[in-house]
Amino acid sequence: MLKSFRYLLFPLSLLYGLVIALRNYLYDKNILKSASFNFPLICVGNLAVGGTGKTPMAEYLIRFLQPAYKIATLSRGYKRKTKGFAIAGPDTTALEIGDEPMQFHQKFPGLVVAVGEERVVAIPQLLQDQPDLQVIILDDAFQHRQVKAGLNIILTEYRNLFTRDFILPAGDLRDVRASRKRADIIVVTKCPARLDATEKQALIKEIAPDGKQPVFFTETVYASPYHLFTRQPFNFSPDTDILLICGIANPRPLKDFLAANVHTYQMQRYADHHIFSIDDMENICKEFNGMDSKKKIMLTTEKDAVRLQKFEKEMSQYPIYVLPVEHAFLFGEGPHFEQKVTAFIQSFR
Numbered sequence: 049m050l051k052s053f054r055y056l057l058f059p060l061s062l063l064y065g066l067v068i069a070l071r072n073y074l075y076d077k078n079i080l081k082s083a084s085f086n087f088p089l090i091c092v093g094n095l096a097v098g099g100t101g102k103t104p105m106a107e108y109l110i111r112f113l114q115p116a117y118k119i120a121t122l123s124r125g126y127k128r129k130t131k132g133f134a135i136a137g138p139d140t141t142a143l144e145i146g147d148e149p150m151q152f153h154q155k156f157p158g159l160v161v162a163v164g165e166e167r168v169v170a171i172p173q174l175l176q177d178q179p180d181l182q183v184i185i186l187d188d189a190f191q192h193r194q195v196k197a198g199l200n201i202i203l204t205e206y207r208n209l210f211t212r213d214f215i216l217p218a219g220d221l222r223d224v225r226a227s228r229k230r231a232d233i234i235v236v237t238k239c240p241a242r243l244d245a246t247e248k249q250a251l252i253k254e255i256a257p258d259g260k261q262p263v264f265f266t267e268t269v270y271a272s273p274y275h276l277f278t279r280q281p282f283n284f285s286p287d288t289d290i291l292l293i294c295g296i297a298n299p300r301p302l303k304d305f306l307a308a309n310v311h312t313y314q315m316q317r318y319a320d321h322h323i324f325s326i327d328d329m330e331n332i333c334k335e336f337n338g339m340d341s342k343k344k345i346m347l348t349t350e351k352d353a354v355r356l357q358k359f360e361k362e363m364s365q366y367p368i369y370v371l372p373v374e375h376a377f378l379f380g381e382g383p384h385f386e387q388k389v390t391a392f393i394q395s396f397r
Contacts (some may be wrong), residue, residue, distance in 0.1 A: 054218050061218040068215070069224050075193045082196040083168045087175065088183045088393045091197035093190025095210045095227060096220040098320055099298025100203040101237040101268070103148050103351065104375050106187050110156050112386055117393065118160075118180050122170055123149045123187040125163030127321045133164040133173050142354040147321060148187065150354040168194040183393055190230075191223050199392045202231040204255075205298070206239040206265075211254050228255070233388060234263045235375075238301050241267045243378055264385050266375040268301050273345075273369035276353055277360050282345065282369050284309050289341035291315075293332060293348040293356070293368075295322035302349070302371070313347075314339070324355050329362050336366065345369055 074080040090109065094100040106121060113119050125134075125146035134145060142150040145163045153161040160178050164170025167189060175181060186197055204210045210228065213219045228234065234257055243265060252263050273282045288310040294302065295318035306313040316332055318324075336346055346368040348356060353370040356363070377385060 057217040058214070061215040064217070065215040065224055068222075069226075072193075072224065072227060080193070082193050083171075084196045085171060086396070087171075087181075088199070088396050089171070089186055089195070089197040090183065090199045090201065090389065090392070091186040091189045092201050092203070093186075093188055094203045095190075095223045095225065096204070096208065096213060097216065097222050097297070099208075099220075099296075100205045101266070101373075101375060102188055102203060103151065104268075104373050105201065105203060105235065105237075106152070106185055107155065108375050109185055109389065110152065110159060113183060113389070113393075114156060114159065117182040118178075119183040119185060120160035120162055120174060120178060120181050121149065121152050121185045121187055122162045122164065122167060122174060122189075124165050124167070125149055127323065128163065131165070133170045134162065135174070135177060136161040136163075141358070143323075147351050147354050151350050154354065155350075166194070167192060171195065190227075198396075199233070199389065200231045201233045201235060202228060203235045203237050206236050206243075206251075207300070209236070209251070209254065211256075229258065231261060232392075233385070234261055235385075236263065236265045237375065238268050239265045239378060241378075243267075245379075248379065262384070262388065264381055265378040267378060268305075269374045269376045270302075270305055271372040271374065273347060273371045276348070276356060276368045276370050277364050282367075285343070287311050287343050289313070289339060289344040291332070291336045291339060291344065291346045293346055293352060294318065295324075295352050295355075296320055296349055302373075306347075311341075311343075318352075322352075322355070324352075324359070326359070326362070329359050333363075333366065347371055349373070 075082055092102050092106050128146040129143045136145055136153040149161050149163050162174050190202055210225055213221045215221045255263055257263050290306055290310050290313035292313050292315040294315055297320040348370055350370055350372055
């Protein structure tokens with residue numbers, strides 16, 4: 049029913065697509081200017097609205113780059129309660145910088161985490177404040193063409209490739225399909241673990257990269273859950289019942305994972321980047337207390353967890369766990385991906 053309704057919005061999609069195409073044309077012809085920096089800027093983005101795995105991809109880059117380079121992430125800080133440029137510090141909260149930057153800040157000690165709506169302004173400020181930086185990862189900046197990144201990595205979801213999608217509001221694309229030509233690397237995310245070589249080649253043919261655009265494939269891997277407040281680990285078992293607290297754009301892979309690994313689950317669904325309230329906590333606790341199970345836990349995502357931490361007083365007595373998620377490259381191509389990124393960074397030497 050929802051899909052049928054969205055198809056009725058196709059005329060609006062045509063109008064929106066024309067506006068985006070015109071904007072891109074003006075940038076491509078240098079009528080609108082993009083700022084370039086003689087510095088390694090890596091952009092992680094997509095053509096669609098959320099749900100492709102940008103945050104786990106940024107974390108993948110952080111994990112393999114941080115041992116060798118002084119790096120920073122720069123995000124706009126979506127739904128934060130502050131404005132302007134800021135760098136995360138010891139007392140920073142998710143409300144001040146946004147949930148995804150806060151997730152980076154908590155998971156990676158030593159990482160410089162910055163936010164700023166205007167990246168063309170924030171990048172010089174960041175470089176001035178942190179003169180020893182060697183790499184900046186721009187989180188979700190592919191459409192923000194005021195800045196020209198040196199390496200553009202775009203993600204597209206296996207179940208909803210940009211080639212099969214429509215422009216908003218009839219579909220989920222916020223940019224035209226032709227913009228994939230600006231990418232340096234394309235990653236198909238959330239693939240089945242047993243994706244075979246035949247389907248891989250069919251997908252590459254459908255995406256139609258140019259000769260210099262490598263296409264990689266990743267699956268979603270879930271690590272062991274840990275308690276939100278005590279950090280104690282937890283192992284799923286076939287008799288575990290789950291109350292899933294979820295405010296992410298695309299929960300389908302998570303639901304599929306739980307369906308295959310636990311007894312039952314029921315979900316408290318919220319909008320992407322939802323800011324939880326005390327009323328939400330009361331509803332969650334009421335739902336959990338009403339579950340008839342001997343082995344039950346609450347489970348949430350890492351992105352939701354940073355927005356739930358402020359309720360430690362209300363929730364610390366509950367078994368509430370966080371489920372980490374990562375990308376794993378298929379066909380043994382992780383080292384090839386990393387080599388491409390490293391070669392880009394070293395070209396600035």
